Amino acid sequence: MAEVANCPRCNAIFMKGPSVYVCPDCKKQEEKDFQTVYAFMRKKQNRTANVQEIEYHTGVEEKLIRKFVAQKRLHPAQFPNLMYSCERCGGDIQDGRLCSSCTEEIHSGLNKMKRNEELEKHKREAERAKNKTYYSLEDD
Numbered sequence: 763m764a765e766v767a768n769c770p771r772c773n774a775i776f777m778k779g780p781s782v783y784v785c786p787d788c789k790k791q792e793e794k795d796f797q798t799v800y801a802f803m804r805k806k807q808n809r810t811a812n813v814q815e816i817e818y819h820t821g822v823e824e825k826l827i828r829k830f831v832a833q834k835r836l837h838p839a840q841f842p843n844l845m846y847s848c849e850r851c852g853g854d855i856q857d858g859r860l861c862s863s864c865t866e867e868i869h870s871g872l873n874k875m876k877r878n879e880e881l882e883k884h885k886r887e888a889e890r891a892k893n894k895t896y897y898s899l900e901d902d
């Protein structure tokens with residue numbers, strides 16, 4: 763659904779949509795920047811450049827280059843030293859949305875939560891069993 767928003771790059775007001783997250787002017791600029799980066803990467807000797815080197819040679823912001831990689835417009839399978847940022851800690855990643863240590867942390871966090879839930883359930887069941895015993899004793 764389209765909504766009025768401020769462009770995150772230049773603050774201009776624009777209609778935000780599902781695949782429109784910057785204003786038309788910035789979109790055009792981003793497209794130009796992408797072509798610059800892509801033209802640079804296509805040269806055989808530049809294929810192994812990392813994000814900092816690309817920024818240095820093309821003048822395109824590192825953040826934007828990382829965004830292109832995250833969007834898979836520049837693919838790490840093709841350009842082995844390209845990275846983008848983990849959504850949780852900002853660390854370098856080449857695949858998915860989180861780095862391996864964040865994935866692990868979230869995973870163990872989930873396991874812990876699950877263990878706590880199990881524990882709570884057992885406690886509740888034990889409590890219920892106790893109450894039952896109590897009432898049945900009273901009935902006697």
Ligand SMILES: [Zn+2]
Binds near residue numbers: 786
């Ligand atoms: Zn803009």
Ligand SMILES: [Zn+2]
Binds near residue numbers: 850860
């Ligand atoms: Zn991370």
